[in-house]
Amino acid sequence: MPSVSKKGRAMPESPIRKLVPFAEQAKKDGKKIYHLNIGQPDIKTPKAALDAVKNNSLHILAYSHSAGFESFRKKLASYYAKHDITISQDDILITTGASEALVFTMGSITDPEDEIIVPEPFYANYYSFSTQSNIKVVPVISSIENDFALPAIAEFEKLITKKTKAILICNPGNPTGYLYSKSEIKALAKLAIRYDLFLISDEVYREFVYDGLEHYSVLEEKDLNEHAIIIDSVSKRYSMCGARIGCMVTKNKSVIETAMKFAQARLSPPTYAQIASEAALEAPDSYHEKTVAKYKQRRDLVIEKLSQHPDIKISVPKGAFYCIAQLPINDADHFCQWLLSDFSMNNETVMLAPASGFYSSPGQGTDQVRIAYVLNQKALKKATKILIKGLNTYRTKFESKTKSEN
Amino acid sequence: MPSVSKKGRAMPESPIRKLVPFAEQAKKDGKKIYHLNIGQPDIKTPKAALDAVKNNSLHILAYSHSAGFESFRKKLASYYAKHDITISQDDILITTGASEALVFTMGSITDPEDEIIVPEPFYANYYSFSTQSNIKVVPVISSIENDFALPAIAEFEKLITKKTKAILICNPGNPTGYLYSKSEIKALAKLAIRYDLFLISDEVYREFVYDGLEHYSVLEEKDLNEHAIIIDSVSKRYSMCGARIGCMVTKNKSVIETAMKFAQARLSPPTYAQIASEAALEAPDSYHEKTVAKYKQRRDLVIEKLSQHPDIKISVPKGAFYCIAQLPINDADHFCQWLLSDFSMNNETVMLAPASGFYSSPGQGTDQVRIAYVLNQKALKKATKILIKGLNTYRTKFESKTKSEN
Numbered sequence: 001m002p003s004v005s006k007k008g009r010a011m012p013e014s015p016i017r018k019l020v021p022f023a024e025q026a027k028k029d030g031k032k033i034y035h036l037n038i039g040q041p042d043i044k045t046p047k048a049a050l051d052a053v054k055n056n057s058l059h060i061l062a063y064s065h066s067a068g069f070e071s072f073r074k075k076l077a078s079y080y081a082k083h084d085i086t087i088s089q090d091d092i093l094i095t096t097g098a099s100e101a102l103v104f105t106m107g108s109i110t111d112p113e114d115e116i117i118v119p120e121p122f123y124a125n126y127y128s129f130s131t132q133s134n135i136k137v138v139p140v141i142s143s144i145e146n147d148f149a150l151p152a153i154a155e156f157e158k159l160i161t162k163k164t165k166a167i168l169i170c171n172p173g174n175p176t177g178y179l180y181s182k183s184e185i186k187a188l189a190k191l192a193i194r195y196d197l198f199l200i201s202d203e204v205y206r207e208f209v210y211d212g213l214e215h216y217s218v219l220e221e222k223d224l225n226e227h228a229i230i231i232d233s234v235s236k237r238y239s240m241c242g243a244r245i246g247c248m249v250t251k252n253k254s255v256i257e258t259a260m261k262f263a264q265a266r267l268s269p270p271t272y273a274q275i276a277s278e279a280a281l282e283a284p285d286s287y288h289e290k291t292v293a294k295y296k297q298r299r300d301l302v303i304e305k306l307s308q309h310p311d312i313k314i315s316v317p318k319g320a321f322y323c324i325a326q327l328p329i330n331d332a333d334h335f336c337q338w339l340l341s342d343f344s345m346n347n348e349t350v351m352l353a354p355a356s357g358f359y360s361s362p363g364q365g366t367d368q369v370r371i372a373y374v375l376n377q378k379a380l381k382k383a384t385k386i387l388i389k390g391l392n393t394y395r396t397k398f399e400s401k402t403k404s405e406n
Numbered sequence: 407m408p409s410v411s412k413k414g415r416a417m418p419e420s421p422i423r424k425l426v427p428f429a430e431q432a433k434k435d436g437k438k439i440y441h442l443n444i445g446q447p448d449i450k451t452p453k454a455a456l457d458a459v460k461n462n463s464l465h466i467l468a469y470s471h472s473a474g475f476e477s478f479r480k481k482l483a484s485y486y487a488k489h490d491i492t493i494s495q496d497d498i499l500i501t502t503g504a505s506e507a508l509v510f511t512m513g514s515i516t517d518p519e520d521e522i523i524v525p526e527p528f529y530a531n532y533y534s535f536s537t538q539s540n541i542k543v544v545p546v547i548s549s550i551e552n553d554f555a556l557p558a559i560a561e562f563e564k565l566i567t568k569k570t571k572a573i574l575i576c577n578p579g580n581p582t583g584y585l586y587s588k589s590e591i592k593a594l595a596k597l598a599i600r601y602d603l604f605l606i607s608d609e610v611y612r613e614f615v616y617d618g619l620e621h622y623s624v625l626e627e628k629d630l631n632e633h634a635i636i637i638d639s640v641s642k643r644y645s646m647c648g649a650r651i652g653c654m655v656t657k658n659k660s661v662i663e664t665a666m667k668f669a670q671a672r673l674s675p676p677t678y679a680q681i682a683s684e685a686a687l688e689a690p691d692s693y694h695e696k697t698v699a700k701y702k703q704r705r706d707l708v709i710e711k712l713s714q715h716p717d718i719k720i721s722v723p724k725g726a727f728y729c730i731a732q733l734p735i736n737d738a739d740h741f742c743q744w745l746l747s748d749f750s751m752n753n754e755t756v757m758l759a760p761a762s763g764f765y766s767s768p769g770q771g772t773d774q775v776r777i778a779y780v781l782n783q784k785a786l787k788k789a790t791k792i793l794i795k796g797l798n799t800y801r802t803k804f805e806s807k808t809k810s811e812n
Contacts, residue, residue: 001602001632001633001658002515002571002572002602002603002604002632002633002658003660004514004515004660004661004664005513005514005515005516005517005520005571005664006517007513007516007517008513008514008515008664008665008667008668009664011513011664011667011668011671012667013667013670014472014667014670014671017472017670038469040468040469041466042466043466044465044466045464045465045466045467049467050464050465050467053459053460053462053678054459054460054461054462055460056459056460058451058456059450059451059456060447060448060449060450060451060645061451061455061456061645061646061647061648061649061682062446062647062648063444063446063647063648064648066420066423096502096506096650096672096676097672097673099671099672099673100672103672107411107413107414107417107538108410108411108414109408109409109410109411109414110411110413111411111412111413111540112518112540114411125671125672125673128667128668128670128671129671132513132668132671134517134518134540165408165411166408192408196407196408197408198408226407226408227407227408239466239467240467241467241468241469241673241674242467242468242469242470242674242676242677242678243467243676243677243678244502244673244674244675244676244677252407252408254409254410255410258410258411258414258415258417259414261414261417261418261419261420261534262414262417262534262538264419264420264423264534265417265420265505265531265534265535265538266502266503266505266506266509266531267503267505267531267647267650268647268648268650269650270502270648270649270650270676270678270679271648271649271650271679272459272648272649272676272678272679272682273676273677273678273679276467276678
């Protein structure tokens with residue numbers, strides 16, 4: 001029997017999805033689950049986007065341009081201009097989700113065994129796409145002690161080798177919710193220029209910023225035109241995760257031309273989804289204002305509720321819709337599974353993402369979970385209550401045992 | 407300035423699309439172009455598919471299952487059963503086009519420097535996806551002399567090394583239109599088993615078969631359950647190239663589980679396109695009967711018209727909607743460009759795909775073009791007339807010069 005590849009074996013299972021069988025069993029057993037484990041927003045997609053697809057008049061669902069609709073790219077250039085990012089439609093390549101933008105970026109700038117440095121914890125699929133591209137993720141550890149702020153530049157410098165091709169950040173961050181400051185971006189820009197590295201910035205949560213702070217993009221740094229690559233997506237911005245439309249943006253002509261060859265190979269991004277995504281740009285400003293206000297309330301609620309527990313340490317997110325909570329337990333993977341398989345409160349439970357899946361360094365984050373606050377206030381209140389009850393029950397059941405084992 | 411990767415530089419430009427600037431200029435100059443260069447059908451998408459999207463009632467365009475809608479996979483299993491392919495929904499992974507199915511397949515079964523053997527000429531993007539996956543395409547040359555039939559098994563055997571992981575065929579073939587016979591598939595199956603190789607079969611043109619012949623799938627070979635992988639797509643079958651929905655099908659559990667990890671990394675295939683593709687399965691049998699009858703007429707017309715020229719050699723395709731024509735010239739790349747930039751007949755010209763892009767062996771196919779007969783009868787009549795006139799004009803202008811140079 002022919003066998004699968006080493007690469008295939010090395011591909012990580014989704015840390016979020018590996019609990020799915022336990023969740024399915026819990027549902028079969030009649031339990032209600034509050035999903036704090038996945039970044040699927042409950043916000044409605046803009047009406048303009050939904051209507052554009054409903055009202056389309058296509059008779060033949062044909063290929064589009066490999067770089068995506070030109071009309072869409074022109075409108076996107078205007079969108080970026082509003083965010084102080086000055087680019088033209090030719091600097092944009094429409095991709096099938098941010099996922100494809102990452103794969104094209106890695107393919108365009110790295111060869112097997114090359115390295116990219118990524119602040120850890122990081123979006124788990126960065127590791128998957130790196131494995132798929134035969135390159136190595138080199139983590140630089142950020143800490144919950146300072147809300148996962150940018151590690152010291154010296155820490156990056158220690159990790160730079162001849163194989164280092166890029167630094168990859170997520171801003172605001174998934175899973176941390178950390179928003180890099182202008183001075184942090186400027187420090188990274190200087191570093192990228194000094195060592196001639198690409199600076200890849202995943203900015204899919206650009207609009208999700210709280211407390212009057214402002215997002216600062218790598219493409220606002222004028223000296224970084226040849227180094228900066230933005231990864232973007234409509235998934236969270238317009239609650240259109242199922243569209244599978246993203247883009248990569250760079251003013252580096254060689255990179256965009258190279259990425260275009262990857263894009264031509266796969267022919268074109270999905271047509272219906274482009275129609276929806278182009279129309280979503282017509283959503284009024286109030287769409288994001290309302291959405292962000294809602295997420296801010298949710299964030300505040302989660303922080304307030306979990307902070308009441310003396311042994312939960314929580315990093316206050318300034319952006320995106322995730323936060324990392326450090327729990328007074330040893331094995332968050334087991335705790336998350338146990339919540340599904342062995343615990344309930346009035347026949348309800350919560351599903352969380354164990355944070356270990358967001359670290360590539362062994363043994364990191366084993367006492368942390370990622371909480372996606374994508375539920376309404378009422379559900380969040382319930383869910384945090386269940387989480388705290390579950391935590392306390394779990395500790396009495398397992399921690400004494402664990403302690404005696406130590 | 408940081409530079410692009412070796413891989414990025416090695417990625418081929420689309421052989422079809424590199425003539426696009428010349429076509430754009432010709433259009434600007436007011437010329438009408440008959441497009442015989444690209445497999446974009448002019449057939450209408452099934453109404454059921456278009457209507458399903460128009461009538462969708464989604465309020466949130468959410469992620470789907472990473473393997474695709476379960477309901478869609480179940481219906482697909484029934485579709486395959488009608489084609490004597492016995493599989494379950496768990497043997498299917500819905501992908502973003504056949505392109506992604508190929509990338510996932512290559513990722514699941516090959517590591518850098520591994521080799522796959524592919525009968526040449528082949529679909530140009532096989533080379534792109536192999537380059538993207540850091541693996542090597544090893545061509546085994548088929549010949550226009552016998553309509554691009556399967557090369558002798560001994561020719562494959564000569565090429566098998568320790569690095570060989572798979573044989574990849576396209577059946578019926580793009581660009582050749584060749585339909586492999588049952589005995590050819592059986593010979594390949596024996597070979598795959600003897601050398602423990604995967605046999606990947608791109609069967610996206612399954613329905614497009616003429617002259618009362620029948621398609622025989624690699625998954626009809628019972629002994630091949632662990633070796634066979636089907637690559638499939640709705641693009642041509644339902645004239646839905648812009649959907650970007652395909653799938654990979656295999657009964658090899660390790661392969662499908664491995665591919666699933668690649669699928670989880672990119673989250674899900676596009677939702678709207680899945681809605682359309684699932685509904686397309688409801689298209690009546692008459693949809694394909696009419697479509698195939700139309701393509702048969704077109705094929706017959708192209709063969710008839712081009713066969714009238716004593717120096718054009720044409721392989722009669724038994725499937726798909728392409729054929730390779732061997733022209734009495736030395737440089738088909740230049741001829742195709744010249745047709746756009748320097749030639750017209752009543753201000754009209756044709757666009758062809760030079761066949762050199764479908765060969766990886768240098769110097770092969772330089773006198774061949776691929777013709778996609780995706781236009782109506784009237785347009786095809788005009789286009790073949792222009793092609794013959796262009797060919798004769800080109801020969802008087804260039805071939806005498808070439809001959810004197812020789």
